[in-house]
Amino acid sequence: MKSYGKYWVLVVLLLFMSCADNLLVTSQLASPMLALAASLVASLVGWAWLVKSLQKDRDQISACLRNPELLRPELKQKNFFGNLFAEAIQKIEESDTELVSTTQVKTMLKARLNALSKKEALMESVLDHLETGVLVFDAQHTLEFSNQAASTFVIPEADRTQNTSESGLALNKALSSDVVIPEIASLLTKTIERKDATLSRRSEFQLTGLDFQSHFRAIATNLFDENQALLGTVIVVENIGEETNEKERHAEFVSSVAHELKTPMAGIKAYIEMLLDGDCEEEEAEELYGFINEQIDRLTRLVNSMLNLARIESGVVEIKRHDCELNDILKSAADVISPNAGEKDITFTSELSDLYLPVHVDKDMLGQAIINLLSNAVKYTPHGHEVRLRSRMEDNTAVIEVRDTGMGIPENSLPHIFDRFYRVPENNRSAAGTGLGLALVHFIVTNVHNGSISVQSVVNKGTCFTVTIPLGHKEQKKKKQLASPVTV
Known part of the structure; x- marks a missing residue:
């Protein structure tokens, strides 16, 4: 009511002037014209004051709207539009x-969306860098995602067939069979059809392409929500080609070991049975004892060779690489083999480089590899022939050659010469062996010392094994790095 007080005063004043006019006319204190003039003047003054007050209130409201900081608490009480203006404000x-709250929520949602987008991009990037193939299907068998490693199992769009069936089930089957290879599509269908029986299924299959052939293991897993409704299926495909090859090599190794053990053991058993029967004369018994002793030696060599190879490959034998001079290792190996060469009247020659050949190697392992090569050269070289050991520097490598003028190796046997238990059929009768010596040499040179080994041979003319080892001392490299000038 306080904001309308002055306007009520105006109304009362106008009523008073009207009553006063009537009284003046009635009491004959003033003429009607004078009373009318007084009433008119008072009304004009009142209305003028009213218009001015409204104009002032309007200007005040306009000023507050233009500059909200001018808004005062008493405006509501003194202004005709105060209540309306306060309510509007x-x-x-x-x-x-x-609006601010909505903007904040919008900003938060936008930030969360950006975070989710970055997380999704990160996850896709991680999946694309996996060597394992990942394929994600929805509940309708539609392929939703596949990483780079899974591209082998996805049919290119140009090769996909279009399905025109109106059946939903047929369409679903077509989606999976037309997009991915049959092995994956079949696994997907079986996994979804038997989702109540098992959570996941696996299968193994082989793929053969223009330039590759490998085995794969696929594991399909159904995905469910909190209500146990099927969301989709994820299939992880792993390349098990190396694992399969390793299993095959292991099976071949076991088969070869069994064969190598079976032959001398069968001979030992036959000789012992003959001795137990007592049908042998004393001279024959002595000869049988000699055969048994030879077979036991053969078994011992075989077992020791297998143990040495297994220990080195499995890491049981600690590799101790040091800075060495290669010619010192070769001289030690030559000293070990020279007496054996002398017994067969074989000319053994060492032609070692006059240069200093620095290498960072395991002295004992590399020495054993060279001894094995020299021992084979002496073993398969007839009396009166020659064996040579050479060393030289070639670019950034040290080259070792073991050359003989012996029986040689047939061309068809050269690709298998470093295989385990492989022995050249034509040379089996010339000398005893396990077929593991060259396999051990190959592993020591290539796996332990990052080198290489090759062989050249001509039947009845001789064989040459060539070993290359990286040159350089590790400690000297460190010193050079520490002594390198620093540019400012």
């Missing part, structure tokens, strides 16, 4: 508050 502030 309140509504505007509430709207501003809601």
Whole structure:
């Protein structure tokens, strides 16, 4: 009511002037014309004051709207539009508050969306860098995602067949069979059809392409939500080609070991049975004892060779690489073999380089590899022939040659010469062996010392094994790195 007080005063004043006019006319204190003039003047003054007050209130409201900081608490009480203006301001502030809240929520949602987008991009990048193939299907068998490693199992779009069936089930089957290879599609169908029986299924298959052939293991797993409704299926495909090859090599190794053990053991058993029967004369018994002793030696060599190879490959034997001079290792190996060469009247010659050949190697292992090569050269070289050991520097490598003028190796046997238990059929009768010596040499040179080994041979003319080892001392490299000038 306080904001309308002055306007009530105006109304009362106008009523008073009207009553006063009537009284003046009635009491004959003034003429009607004078009373009318007084009433008119008073009304004009009142209305002028009213218009001016409204104009002032309007200007005040306009000023507050142009500059909200001018808004004062007493405006509501003194201004005709105060209540309306205050209510409008309140509504505007509430709207501003809601707008700010909405903007904050929008900003939060946008930030969360950006975070989710980055996380999705990160996950896709991680999956694309996996060597394992990942394929994700929805509940309708539709392929939703596949990483780079799974591209082998996805049919290119140009090769996909279009399915025109209106059946939903047929369409679903076509989606999986037309997009991925049959092995994956079949696994997907079986996994979804038997989702109540098992959570996941696996299968192994082989793929053969223009330039590759490998085995794969696929594991399909159904995905469910909290209500146990099927969301989709993820299939992880792993290349098990190396694992399969390792199993095959292991099976071949076991088969070869069994064969190598069976032959001398069968001979030992036969000789012992003959001795137990007592049908042998004393001279024959002595000869049988000699055969048994030879077979036991053969078994011992075989077992020791297998143990040495297994220990080195499995890491049981610690590799101790040091800075060495290669010619020192070769001289030690030559000293070990020279007496054996002398017994067969074989000319053994060492032609070692005059240069200093620095290498960072396991002295004992590399020495054993060279001894094995020299021992084979002496073993398969007839009396009166020659064996040579050479060393030289070639680019950044040290080259070792073991050359003989012996029986040689047939061309068809050269690709298998470093295989385990492989022995050249034509040379089996010339000398005893296990077929593991060259396999051990190959492993020591290539796996332990990052080198290489090759062989050249001509039947009845001789064989040459060539070993290359990286040159350089490790400690000297460190010193050079520490002594390198620093540019400012």
